Amino acid sequence: MNxxxxxxxxxxxxxxxxxxxxxxxxxxxxxxxxxxxxxWPVIVILTGVMILLYELKKSVTEE
Structure with a gap:
């Protein structure tokens, strides 16, 4: 199994x-x-937003 x-x-x-x-x-x-x-908090916020958007997009495409 691979x-x-x-x-x-x-x-x-x-x-x-x-x-x-x-x-x-x-x-x-x-x-x-x-x-x-x-x-630097702006970078942290933008990183979090980017991750959330990616995960939301991934969950929508899996349905």
């Missing part, structure tokens, strides 16, 4: 977002750069 494992776009997006956030945070703490982006 099982094809597919990761959802939401999981990949969250993983990439957390990875990038961690790299920026580490770089700031280590003094590698001074990155200041006061609107």
């Amino acid at each position: 099982y094809i494992r597919r990761m959802s776009v939401g999981v990949i997006t969250i993983g990439i977002f957390i990875l990038c956030w961690g790299v920026v945070w580490l770089g700031n703490d280590m003094g590698w750069w001074a990155f200041s982006f006061p609107f």
